[in-house]
Amino acid sequence: MNFKDLGISESIVNVLSKNGISTPTPIQKESINIVKNGCDIIAQAQTGTGKTLAFLLPLFENISIDNNNIQGLILTPTRELAIQITEEAMKLKEGKDINILAAYGGKDIGAQLNKLKRNIHLVIATPGRLIDHIMRGTINLKNLKTVVFDEADEMLFMGFKNDIETIMKDVPKKSQVLCFSATMDSAVKKLAYRYMNDPSVISIKSKEVTLDNIIQEVVETTDRNKQDALCKCLDKDNPFLSIIFCRTKVRVDKLEQDLARRGYNCAKIHSDVKQSKRERIMKSFRNADIQYLIATDVAARGIDVTGVTHIYNYDIPETVESYIHRIGRCGRAGEKGYTCLFIDPKNKSMLEEIENTIKFNIPKRQLID
Structure with a gap:
């Protein structure tokens, strides 16, 4: 089955082809x-299954580009x-000239207001900024077709x-x-x-899309020795691009400071980092100017680099x-990925839960000096 079979117009199929996309993923086949x-x-x-294109x-x-109202909201x-x-x-x-507005906090609202003076067909927004526009009367959802x-x-x-x-009160019944989750x-x-x-309810199992191409390993350590263990792995692996996940913003801050001091090419991303800086960091990471991105789960949610x-x-x-979300950020598009999980003795029960769910005993990685 190809995108034409799913009723996607030739001009958009050509754009997909130009971007190296020729075969629909399972979620796209089921949803479109x-x-x-x-x-x-x-x-x-899961992230990485092609769900963005499944709704876009x-x-x-x-x-309809002849209809000057907002018709789609994401x-x-x-x-x-x-x-x-x-x-x-x-x-x-490039395949269909639809006017798009991105509305999110941290971005100049004045620029968004100027763009809204033109005819917008599709709005992509975070809830807080969208409500701000609704309250100002700058976004009208009364002709919305799809949310x-x-x-x-x-x-x-x-x-x-x-x-x-609050938003759904303004959306026509x-x-x-x-709903993608x-x-x-x-x-x-x-x-x-x-x-x-x-x-209609569609479920695409994560196993078939996120874990097959990924080598998983566990390093047993203690919290005190964890940073040294991580650095040994980084030195041996020297990854092309890597994301390092921490539990809290404080842990991200400390690890970024320590790794930078040790000479690693790294940057951090979490909700306290200013939006303009986050965008610069993500651009640098996508361009491979930064090797290590240190992040919390929330900041990295949905990042697909x-x-x-x-x-x-x-x-x-x-x-x-x-865990599945995190490791699913590598091993994309048929490429091999590698993931390493650092645990101390108090994490053993969580590790067992992960292994039971993914039906796989994650091998131990031995670190040699």
Whole structure:
């Protein structure tokens, strides 16, 4: 099956082809026709499965450029994810010239207001900034056809439930609602069903898309010796591009300071880093000017950078889903990836939970001086 079979127009198929995309992923095969036909959808799929195009492609097909109203709205939990989706959408503009507005905090609202004076067809936004525009009367959703919740589980986890309720009051009742989420717990289902009409439910298992190409290892250490253990791994592996995950912003700050002092080419990203600086760091990382990105889970959620070869879990994640999210950022598009998880004795039960869920005993890595 190809994109033409899914009803994607030739001009957009050509853009995809130019960007090296010729075969739909499982989530795209399952979703695109359903979305094109105007039905509601609840889709469970990990980052890295092609879910952004699973909603962007049918949105582009369904938006009428002769209609000068906002017809599509994509809500994301983080600015980074909003930027990433906007970049994907801007590539597709070559196939169909749709006017797009990215609305997120930390970006000059004046520039957004100026852009809104033109006819906008598609808005990609974080909840807080969208509400700001709704309150100012600068964004009108009364002609909206489709609303997308991307990373719905993360939006709930980050406390956006009330914001979503506020936004949905301005969304026409007959609008199509699409909910994409990495996990499908009861809170996500409750949110989805509240605004949906007889939705189709799609679930793409993470195993087939995120773990097959990834070598996983564990390093047993103590918190005191963890940094030295990490540096031994970095020196031996010398990855092309790597993300190092820490549990908290304080841990990210300390590790970045210590690694920089040791001479590693690194930068940090978390919610306290100014938006303009985060964008500069992400651009440098994408261009491979920075080798190591040190991040919290929330800041890195949805980041999809081509060429990430290694993931180091400096701190063990709090959930199995977070572990799968983290390691799924390498080993993309058929490439091999490598991940290393650092654990101390108190992490043993979480490691067992991870291994039981992914049905794989992660081998130990021995560090030799």
